[in-house]
Amino acid sequence: MSSRATQAVRAVMRQDVAGSGNAPCAALDLNRDPAMWMDEDIVDRGRLVESMAKAWARRSALHAAVDRCDAYRLMDGRHEGAPGWTVDRYGPCVLVQCFGRGGAPEELVTALVELFQERLGADTPVFLKERFGVGSAREREDGRQVAGPALVPAGDDSMGHRPGRLVVNEHGLRFGVDLSYGQNTGLFADARSARAWVRANSQGRRILNLFSYTGAFGVAASCGGARSVTNVDRVRSAIERGRVNYSLNQLESDSRTHLRSDVFDYLRRSTRRDESWDGIILDPPPRPTPGRRRGFDPRRDTEKLFARALELCGDGAWVLGMAAIQSPSLFDLGEQIGEWERLPTEADFPVVEGRGRRAAVLQLR
Ligand SMILES: C[S@@+](CC[C@H](N)C(=O)[O-])C[C@H]1O[C@@H](n2cnc3c(N)ncnc32)[C@H](O)[C@@H]1O
Missing domain, CATH: 3.40.50.150 (Vaccinia Virus protein VP39)
Known part of the structure; x- marks a missing residue:
């Protein structure tokens, strides 16, 4: 020493x-402690869509460099006008997390899905985790796919059989992430x-x-x-x-x-x-x-x-x-x-x- x-x-x-x-x-x-989000009131549809659109525009440099790095946060709702929501991009997929008590209102999820489909393509896979929704803790952690086709596993990924699994790229480093398994994605x-x-x-x-x-x-x-x-x-x-x-x-x-x-x-x-x-x-x-x-x-x-x-x-x-x-x-x-x-x-x-x-x-x- x-x-x-x-x-x-x-x-x-x-x-x-x-x-x-x-x-x-x-x-x-x-950033990581969901308990800090529990009392957030979920915003209405208009505000959520507007906040998401503004957050999207703020990240134009990241979108433009997506072929070099395709895992990043699309909206940190607490600081960008939509408390109770985070949205992340993982390769071709989007992961929406809702921290509102009782889960994510369906019409709000639909509004977000429409926005992503408009920006990223009609077949964009979207995953949802409702961290304080109904169901067991495990079900809430695991989340589910709410839009888009099933993912095609990368051929060299030995965990590619897991639903919601894909491999992302961060400036040439490759990481396996799981969008519908466990509390965190792996990255x-x-x-x-x-x-x-x-x-x-x-x-x-x-x-x-x-x-x-x-x-x-x-x-x-x-x-x-x-x-x-x-x-x-x-x-x-x-x-x-x-x-x-x-x-x-x-x-x-x-x-x-x-x-x-x-x-x-x-x-x-x-x-x-x-x-x-x-x-x-x-x-x-x-x-x-x-x-x-x-x-x-x-x-x-x-x-x-x-x-x-x-x-x-x-x-x-x-x-x-x-x-x-x-x-x-x-x-x-x-x-x-x-x-x-x-x-x-x-x-x-x-x-x-x-x-x-x-x-x-x-x-x-
Ligand atoms: C914040 S995460 C680390 C994230 C990681 N450094 C990364 O960059 O992805 C904390 C990790 O600490 C591990 N952990 C917690 N307590 C531990 C302990 N006493 N000894 C070893 N690992 C522990 C957990 O299993 C978890 O994977």
């Missing part, structure tokens, strides 16, 4: 002790510039991708010429999807590329083995997983995570963090070793002061 990092770890741990291990990291993620579009940064800054480095989910950062690092990449997540299906993302990008995996483990268990093992990394990615969940006593809790565990990660950084390493903007958070730590350099936010995720997520990098010199 570099000596400046050693000092920082000590300082961080002192803060931890002072805060009785319960520092106030109110890292609620407003967080708001981390696009962070993935680009990782790709541009991984050449020859040993990269540790913690909370790797479907391994998107790992793919970016590997395609950027990393010497080695280790992706760590505790969920088996996420690890499995990470493997598939690697093969979609013709990347080799070995027994250390995709590890199913609790992050703290892994960090302990890595410390015992005296390992050292040249780049560490920290993208922890924004809130505790319900029902998991031992799971990651941002309020309790952020300092510990940061300190343990720093202990494994070699000289010249970087740490890339993704977290909610609200302070105090990950980005309030580490002042002893430098400043977090904030990465640009995506044009399709409007910045509203004090809300949303950001990505930032800390360079250890």
Whole structure:
């Protein structure tokens, strides 16, 4: 570990002790936390269509570059005039999510579908998730296709049999996404510039991708010429999807590329083995997983995570963090070793002061 990092770890741990291990990291993620949407009143048809049309026009540069990147947010309703709705583009498909209590009114969905068909073609597949609609939690997470023909699976996608599955392109990186399976699709579009940064800054480095989910950062690092990449997540299906993302990008995996483990268990093992990394990615969940006593809790565990990660950084390493903007958070730590350099936010995720997520990098010199 570099000596400046050693000092920082000590300082961080002192803060931890002072805060009785319960520092106030109110890292609620407003972009990803559906609970924050629950009380939204769903707007009427006229306002929804108008907001969608304006949001569409604002993204003309992204539409024009769709052959280079075809996964992006078409409307973030909370900040663009239609609270309770988000709309995303994934290749030829559109995913509408409604966070209004009781679900999405049918005439509003029809109005949106008509708009997409007008702009993208009559046979545009449209998927709908009603996050606070009727039915079981599972049914609401999984969503359903409401327009367009069934998708034709990409020939090299071993998960192509799943309904709602397709492969998208982000500046030459290929990612499998699932529009009607699970709470999230498999790709967080708001981390696009962070993935680009990782790709541009991984050449020859040993990269540790913690909370790797479907391994998107790992793919970016590997395609950027990393010497080695280790992706760590505790969920088996996420690890499995990470493997598939690697093969979609013709990347080799070995027994250390995709590890199913609790992050703290892994960090302990890595410390015992005296390992050292040249780049560490920290993208922890924004809130505790319900029902998991031992799971990651941002309020309790952020300092510990940061300190343990720093202990494994070699000289010249970087740490890339993704977290909610609200302070105090990950980005309030580490002042002893430098400043977090904030990465640009995506044009399709409007910045509203004090809300949303950001990505930032800390360079250890
Ligand atoms: C915010 S997502 C990460 C997104 C990912 N970095 C990406 O770019 O797509 C959080 C991930 O952390 C994983 N996770 C949560 N607690 C964990 C723990 N204690 N150890 C390992 N993984 C954990 C979840 O399974 C989930 O995949």
